[in-house]
Amino acid sequence: MLEGIMIGLTTAFTFSNILLVIGGCLIGTFIGMLPGLGPMSIISIMIPIAISIGDPSAALILLAGVYYGAIFGGSTSSILINAPGVASTVATSFDGYPLARAGKAGKALTVAAISSFCGGTIGAVLLMIFAPALATVALLFHSAEYFALMVVGLSAIAAFAGTGQVVKALLMTVLGLIMATVGEGALFNLPRFTMGIMDLQSGFGFVTLAMAMFALPEALYLVMDPSRSNNEAGGEIKDLRISRAEAKEIAPVIARQSIQGFLIGVLPGAGATIASFLGYAVERNIASKEDQEKFGKGSLKGLAAPEAANNAACTGSFVPLLTLGIPGSGTTAILLGALIALNVNPGPRLMVDKPEIFWAVIISMYIGNLVLLILNLPLIPYIAKILAVPRNYLIPFILFFTMMGAYIGQNNATELLLLVGLGICATVLRFADYPLAPLLIGFILGSMLEDNFARAMQLYDGLGFILARPMTMGLLGIAAVLIILPSYRARRARLRAKGIADGD
């Protein structure tokens, strides 16, 4: 292995390659901030350029820079303007945006950058050491287990139910699940609930819905409730650095979530989004009572968990690609296309036949991560300054940004109408104090939940799969604990407050 690392390092550390990775990181970060352009679209834009370089290692290094840059760019828009452009950064906005609203945008970005770096790097180390052995793990899950995993993912919603809004959170989740059924799914060859509207045939777009639920109501809220925005945003940006105590607080979170996220990323049917929700849910559940209160209101732990998890999962998704030749996510599917165009066939033989490529991939991950951290830490104060822009300039800018995000991916003007319509509904709900995040979680997980459930039902001719597959049972058990525990704890706390606590 040491020999391999040396091969990889000597390929990677040339002057031109370093320039490529720096350029890639910068391009990725800045394009990635646009909500409509996630890592997938940016990589597909960059592929012709990468291919024209000709040398597979250099092309991969460029793409790795773009990839990590885009992921970080996506987190930036989630944190600063509550506009998660990709599903895997939705959980980032849960705590990242409240932090930014409290004037701690710089600190939030720093925590995000460091968590991403650690997640990506720990993921790369795990990939390097365990990749061949993990090929079997990637194939461990059947549809039944994926269904159970989605149920565990949904339990992240319990995090929003702790504040006495159980019914509201559940209602919004169900609404999200219902919205996920619109359009043509993987299981039916006819559109459902489209009301004959052709633009709904492929369902609601993720970016449109995310902008309508998060960014648009937030901007409208700031317009309609100026008193709230004047005190908080718009002021100077303080607190750029992380204190020693805070570093100590988030370190174990990052360590746990890097490993958990990586393992979830290895599964071809799960990926970074599930990893980020699960990371958030798990960390909230194991946090102490005081910390738990802070989740959703600007907890550093709540920000570090999904950031570490989604980056580690992105790295983990390279395991099925490199060892089996199966793309585990949309982004790796595009990368697979690029690799094949460069005459590299990923698969079990890659490590034997072309070790220099295999190691170049892994080393390029380290370099991409490291360069990103070095480049972005000094940039953070300037990026965070966006929020210092006066409100009357900032809000039109956010509105423009969200509209463009919804339009850019599809080139479909109907998305704009949907965005505005849904955005107005969401603003009304927001004023009525309904949490909007559960709706988005339900929407994101809904179709995967349904597809895997239906497949498992079909394969086992009924519900038999729950009993037939012990791992499914186990995961459903974990989900039950995650869902019940918070309300049980809340109930006990209430009882204790009344002075009728039991035993201990």
Add this chain to the structure above:
Amino acid sequence: MKLKLTRRAVMVAAAATLALGTPAVAEEQILDSLHFLIPGGAGGGWDGTARGTGEALTGAGIVGTASYENMSGGGGGKAIGFLIENADSQHGTLMVNSTPIVIRSLTGVFPYNFRDLTMVAGTIGDYAAIVVGKDSAINSMGDLLAAYQADPRATAIGGGSVPGGMDHLVAAMVMKAAGEDPTGVKYIPYDAGGMAMAALLSGEIAALSTGFSEAVDLANAGEVKIIGVTSDERVSAYADAATMMEQGIDVEFVNWRGFFAAPGLSDDKLAAYQATLAKMYETPEWEAVRERNGWVNIHNNGDDFVSFLENQEKIIGDLMSELGFR
């Protein structure tokens, strides 16, 4: 940016040939400009086909400039409707499409049919294949049929399309031609080819119906065995794979991609488009694009394209009626 560069390169090449007075190196230009309508978003199969074709045509100098328009919505139906409703102003437009236009017109998802458009040519295609995992006891279509006859409920066949979609229809077509009842086949749909492949390797499904080119790389890596291809003869890209015909199963199927124009297109224009696409095959620029994407040249021009589509519509239509999808 990229387009400009190629244009400049073409202009330089054209100027050079003029100055030297030698026979033209670049192809003779047939069209000044060409507009591609892509019924889906950026990065999909249709998008790649249109942009790759445009790149080759402009690169080779057959077409002066190419422009592209992505119009997603309705799984491609919106672009078809647009082309028909605005036919008079869209005579400079070619729309890319593929096998699903036949399937989806039959299910009634599209209010239109391919006959409502001007059929220009089918340009590339891919055969379908049935594959099994490397450790599977199944080594041929005969083995798969034996396993199916022994326990139909435990012999699930997966695919990357909806029930009634292409992968399902291929599986049903093969089973029917082998003398089985196609409605009895347990078809498990996945939302992408990669997920279906993972399910095959994890042992969740017994066999997978997929695109041949998708299976070739994994077969070369020794991960899967291709037990049947729907081509008329063995494909050179992976000649170890036996055809369905060889194994006594009378099935041929091509998943094509090709181009359509607005209804009411004049014969001159149609002929010009067809000549443009026909000429493309001889250029090194096309060969580079084709190679990069792993496409197979399957050229169906003019009347051949019409009869090919009608034949495919009939086969698929009959099968769908039998399966209860129309």
